[in-house]
Amino acid sequence: MDTVTRRRFLLTSGVVGAGALAAGAGAYSLRDLLDTSGDRDPQSRTLVLVTLYGGNDGLNTVIPYGDPAYRAARPELAYPDGEVRRLDDDFGLNPALAGLHQRWSGGGLAIVRGVGYPKPDRSHFRSMDIWHTAQPDRPGNTGWLGRWLDRAGGDPRLAVSFEPALPPLLAGAQSAGAAVPVTDRKAAKGLPAATLTAFAAAEAGESAARGRAAACFADLRSVDEMIRQVRDSADPDTADPDGEQAPATATGGARTPLDAQLDLVAQCVEAGVSTRVFSVSLGGFDTHADEKQLQAVLLGQLDRALTGFADRMSRTEAGRKVVVAVYSEFGRRVRANASDGTDHGTASDVLLLGAGVRGGWHGAPPSLTDLDDGDLKYTTDFRDVYATLLDRVLDTDPGPVLADWRGRVDKLF
Amino acid sequence: MAHLLRRATFGPTADEVDAAERAGPAATLDRLLTPPATDRGAAATPVPALPPDPYAGLTKDSTREQRQQANAERRKQLQQVTEWWLDRMVAAQDGLTEKLLFFWHGHWATSAQKVKSARLMVGQLETLRRHGRGPLGPLVAAMVRDPALIVWLDGQKNTRKAPNENLARELMELFTLGIGAYSEADVKAGARALTGWVVDRRTGTVRFETKRHDPGEKSILGQSARFDAEAYAGLLAAQPAAATFVAGRLWFRYASTETPAPDGLAGADTIATVRALFSAPAFAQTRGTLVKQPVEWLVGALRQLGVRPSALPEQQRKQLLAGLNALDQVPLRPPSVGGWPAGSAWLTTSSLQARLRTAGVLAAATAPGVLARLTAAPTAGRPDALARLLVVDGWGARTRAALTPLAGEPRKLLAAGLVSPEYTVS
Numbered sequence A: 001m002d003t004v005t006r007r008r009f010l011l012t013s014g015v016v017g018a019g020a021l022a023a024g025a026g027a028y029s030l031r032d033l034l035d036t037s038g039d040r041d042p043q044s045r046t047l048v049l050v051t052l053y054g055g056n057d058g059l060n061t062v063i064p065y066g067d068p069a070y071r072a073a074r075p076e077l078a079y080p081d082g083e084v085r086r087l088d089d090d091f092g093l094n095p096a097l098a099g100l101h102q103r104w105s106g107g108g109l110a111i112v113r114g115v116g117y118p119k120p121d122r123s124h125f126r127s128m129d130i131w132h133t134a135q136p137d138r139p140g141n142t143g144w145l146g147r148w149l150d151r152a153g154g155d156p157r158l159a160v161s162f163e164p165a166l167p168p169l170l171a172g173a174q175s176a177g178a179a180v181p182v183t184d185r186k187a188a189k190g191l192p193a194a195t196l197t198a199f200a201a202a203e204a205g206e207s208a209a210r211g212r213a214a215a216c217f218a219d220l221r222s223v224d225e226m227i228r229q230v231r232d233s234a235d236p237d238t239a240d241p242d243g244e245q246a247p248a249t250a251t252g253g254a255r256t257p258l259d260a261q262l263d264l265v266a267q268c269v270e271a272g273v274s275t276r277v278f279s280v281s282l283g284g285f286d287t288h289a290d291e292k293q294l295q296a297v298l299l300g301q302l303d304r305a306l307t308g309f310a311d312r313m314s315r316t317e318a319g320r321k322v323v324v325a326v327y328s329e330f331g332r333r334v335r336a337n338a339s340d341g342t343d344h345g346t347a348s349d350v351l352l353l354g355a356g357v358r359g360g361w362h363g364a365p366p367s368l369t370d371l372d373d374g375d376l377k378y379t380t381d382f383r384d385v386y387a388t389l390l391d392r393v394l395d396t397d398p399g400p401v402l403a404d405w406r407g408r409v410d411k412l413f
Numbered sequence B: 001m002a003h004l005l006r007r008a009t010f011g012p013t014a015d016e017v018d019a020a021e022r023a024g025p026a027a028t029l030d031r032l033l034t035p036p037a038t039d040r041g042a043a044a045t046p047v048p049a050l051p052p053d054p055y056a057g058l059t060k061d062s063t064r065e066q067r068q069q070a071n072a073e074r075r076k077q078l079q080q081v082t083e084w085w086l087d088r089m090v091a092a093q094d095g096l097t098e099k100l101l102f103f104w105h106g107h108w109a110t111s112a113q114k115v116k117s118a119r120l121m122v123g124q125l126e127t128l129r130r131h132g133r134g135p136l137g138p139l140v141a142a143m144v145r146d147p148a149l150i151v152w153l154d155g156q157k158n159t160r161k162a163p164n165e166n167l168a169r170e171l172m173e174l175f176t177l178g179i180g181a182y183s184e185a186d187v188k189a190g191a192r193a194l195t196g197w198v199v200d201r202r203t204g205t206v207r208f209e210t211k212r213h214d215p216g217e218k219s220i221l222g223q224s225a226r227f228d229a230e231a232y233a234g235l236l237a238a239q240p241a242a243a244t245f246v247a248g249r250l251w252f253r254y255a256s257t258e259t260p261a262p263d264g265l266a267g268a269d270t271i272a273t274v275r276a277l278f279s280a281p282a283f284a285q286t287r288g289t290l291v292k293q294p295v296e297w298l299v300g301a302l303r304q305l306g307v308r309p310s311a312l313p314e315q316q317r318k319q320l321l322a323g324l325n326a327l328d329q330v331p332l333r334p335p336s337v338g339g340w341p342a343g344s345a346w347l348t349t350s351s352l353q354a355r356l357r358t359a360g361v362l363a364a365a366t367a368p369g370v371l372a373r374l375t376a377a378p379t380a381g382r383p384d385a386l387a388r389l390l391v392v393d394g395w396g397a398r399t400r401a402a403l404t405p406l407a408g409e410p411r412k413l414l415a416a417g418l419v420s421p422e423y424t425v426s
Helices: A005-023 A030-036 A068-073 A098-105 A124-133 A144-151 A193-199 A208-228 A258-271 A291-313 A382-392 B002-008 B014-023 B025-033 B064-091 B095-107 B118-131 B136-143 B147-152 B166-176 B184-193 B229-238 B240-254 B270-279 B294-304 B314-327 B349-365 B368-375 B379-389 B397-406 B410-419
Strands: A046-052 A109-116 A159-161 A277-282 A322-328 A348-354 A360-362 B197-200 B205-208 B218-220 B223-225
Touching: A046 A258, A046 A291, A098 A109, A098 A291, A098 A348, A109 A382, A144 A159, A144 A277, A193 A208, A193 B397, A193 B410, A208 B349, A258 A277, A258 A291, A277 A291, A291 A322, A291 A348, A322 A382, B002 B014, B002 B025, B002 B095, B002 B270, B014 B025, B025 B095, B025 B270, B064 B095, B064 B118, B064 B294, B064 B314, B095 B118, B095 B240, B095 B270, B095 B294, B118 B136, B118 B147, B136 B166, B136 B229, B136 B240, B147 B197, B147 B205, B166 B184, B166 B229, B166 B240, B184 B218, B184 B229, B229 B240, B240 B270, B294 B314, B294 B349, B314 B349, B349 B410, B368 B379, B368 B410, B379 B397, B379 B410, B397 B410
Parallel strands: A046 A277, A046 A322, A109 A360, A159 A277
Antiparallel strands: A109 A348, A322 A348, B197 B205, B218 B223
């Protein structure tokens, strides 16, 4: 099958979406776009999807401390009983997850256990493709939320990513979500608005990529109008390419701090923009070596960003309609390697919080001893989670988006 | 001819296209593929001499201040090397070799973010330069012992007692064979073959520690032997799948991210493969479809506008690097071991904003002599003069309509040309 699918995928998905977008650009005027801003059903919910790139070690996130097999498999890497943040007699959270632990106690954190897919693939890129496309047999070139966007009308402002490159999950067949920069605040200074508008026109007979380049000018105008109204005016330009905070083999993920991304999501939600899906990410979880400290740093960032965001969301009507879901492309091997790290693994947990989410455990924990070639056997198919989110958060029939997938996570909402 | 030069190098100037037209296609391809005996541009931009790794002097007893100072020094060195490389890309006459080096850098995607050493990064570039035009065997053999790659993929943590699979997996998945051409058992056995190599940060070299190496028999890709790193590299490079995979990656970056590579591109060495690629009938049909990577876009513009980054004031140099950062492609800092994305992943609302800003900086820095060529044309002819300057085959009606009102403001006209779909997608 395809080589280096992620890159090919990024590419084809965008191109396919772009062709269609460019073809329809004539009927898609800027004014039409702007007019729909704020035009949203106040009852509708918003999904914030948090992708942890690199393969977060699930067994040191939600820790099965009560299982002797946990400590036996990774003596150096295991957290002692006294350090875990206890959830019950068998499981606890990583010590870095103080805020989420508090949220759990209040019934505001749901943990879906052992989420994975059949015939696990241990390549970051292939596995991430599978999570992005929701097509484990053969990842195609549309993302699951891109396919939702196609059906939701295709306005790029409905699905926004605060990453510089568009994540594949937001690429549809006829449309694509918008990638909005966090630190870029000045709109197109220097060139007159009329020039930008002129560039947005479609050109007959031009390549799909050039059509996409032109469509960006149209998207820029509409997205920019929307974001400008809500942007914090005191956002310093912190673009330090060195950002030494992620020493692991970075495996994708936005370089903008997660809290800055979520801050912008919060502002958008509070301003009542039309966006229904936000994609944010944190990278650096590829902890093949010296994992414990590194993962704790990253989980600490995640914890602070998530709980700060959730607290803020709980304070407004619009915020109380937001659901956050956190996942990674795979967990890591049960057994540690000799570098005090873990190699690529399989099933892991999905964390959810927010509007109507029923806190507590969902699904069955995978066994630490009945393994598939050293890896956990998944107990919940990831499409069950997606289908439930489509159904309960985005009010969409999951069938057409997920190839008629029937499974759901019961009682998640 | 312009199509060939646009793809083979970082961005030809109008004069270079004229010279190629006069020489004809066959001679132009030969000249591109044969490095000049002397390259004045490269000679004028020598690799910076770097002092020892500031971290090497630290011990367990070093103070916090000493560590911070070493950190700052290290960052400065990396900045210096990044700026040097951009300057080299702009200055070099042998544009094909420079672009090929950037290809290999993205292929063996290693980031300074984890390697944290300008010397190791420069060392890796030199290895890629030394072997980048030749056959795969010596390249792969050198790379499995490249200090920067070993640090990047945890090779120094890979020991007989407990192998670390990171390097072995990416070596097969991303660097040589491609996904699906090996099994999980091959990854495990490959990791054992690579054991024993450690990096000495003090000297910036690798050494082999027999005690850490697993000398036992391994079965990799159906062959059993006491593979070590070199033998494993040799086995991989000799697989027909490797030559095909690498040819496909070259096609992906030089020709098309959409149309699959035609069969039979793989040659005995990389230059032969590149020759086959540019000679393939399918290559000619990819005109106007390949999205320029940000570095390609920036370096090409700098060459065409007559701007040498090293000659700019510091403020503007910083703005250019900030532009690359906002576009998400800073040399020596690929986002992951999978390298940079391609195609329309670069065409987002976010990247457009960054491109608009950077185009403004470029237009402001444009050499007066180059600007004069544009203003020498009558106002109505300036969009065409711009197309010649930027080596674009011509503007469509949409872009012409966007450019025409700016004809009286040459720097704005330049900036608009640089962000146009025709220029962004070559």
